[in-house]
Amino acid sequence: MTDALTLLSRRRSVGPAFLIGPGPDAAQRETLLRLASRVPDHGKLAPWRFIVFQGDASARAGEIALKIKMEDNPALDEAGQGAERARFSRSPLVIGVVSRAASHVKVPEWEQVLSAGASAMALEVAAAALGFASTWLTEWIAYDARFRAAIGLAEHERIAGFVHIGRPAAPPQDRPRPELADIVTYF
Numbered sequence: 001m002t003d004a005l006t007l008l009s010r011r012r013s014v015g016p017a018f019l020i021g022p023g024p025d026a027a028q029r030e031t032l033l034r035l036a037s038r039v040p041d042h043g044k045l046a047p048w049r050f051i052v053f054q055g056d057a058s059a060r061a062g063e064i065a066l067k068i069k070m071e072d073n074p075a076l077d078e079a080g081q082g083a084e085r086a087r088f089s090r091s092p093l094v095i096g097v098v099s100r101a102a103s104h105v106k107v108p109e110w111e112q113v114l115s116a117g118a119s120a121m122a123l124e125v126a127a128a129a130l131g132f133a134s135t136w137l138t139e140w141i142a143y144d145a146r147f148r149a150a151i152g153l154a155e156h157e158r159i160a161g162f163v164h165i166g167r168p169a170a171p172p173q174d175r176p177r178p179e180l181a182d183i184v185t186y187f
Contacts, residue, residue, distance in 0.1 A: 007129055011124065011128045013135040014133035014168045018168060019090070024132060031126065032123055032126050033052075033123075035123070039115055039119045039122050042112075045112060047112035048098060048099055048100060049098045049100060052095055053093070057088075059088075062089055064147060065141050087139075091164035091165060092166040093165040095123060096161075097123065098116070098158070099159070101156075124163060131167075134163050135164050136162075137164065138161055142162065
């Protein structure tokens with residue numbers, strides 16, 4: 001395993017089209033989920049949960065996405081239909097990170113939402129530590145109430161992201177990062 005600083009400096013997002021199998025096995029998947037749940041969580045609320053899409057579940061989720069897209073656009077062409085059908089099958093594993101932020105007497109909802117985001121990032125870092133690559137996406141499905149309901153989200157729950165995980169088909173390339181002088185001020 002790589003030391004934490006090296007790991008963080010090498011982590012890259014790899015799009016689902018460039019993630020191949022084999023994906024994480026059952027033990028690795030459990031490790032990913034355990035590590036993703038070890039994030040700052042003021043009040044110990046666990047204001048997030050996970051939905052695992054793999055195998056047949058990926059195909060079923062894609063069919064749900066296609067059905068909803070066809071309701072909105074009955075003239076969707078074959079390529080568009082195929083893209084929706086394959087939406088959750090583009091990578092070996094997809095983990096939906098669900099924000100369960102809710103009103104609380106001591107913990108602002110914003111902190112709970114941030115905790116869900118931290119969970120998604122922890123999932124990405126854990127995947128990298130296990131030798132996988134990943135990318136954190138939302139796409140239209142995260143914002144569609146019909147899709148959220150169809151995959152079992154409660155009315156107040158939101159998708160923080162869908163983290164696609166697999167092995168990189170090619171070594172990931174870095175992208176330009178902001179200069180610290182452009183993003184850092186000292187008070």
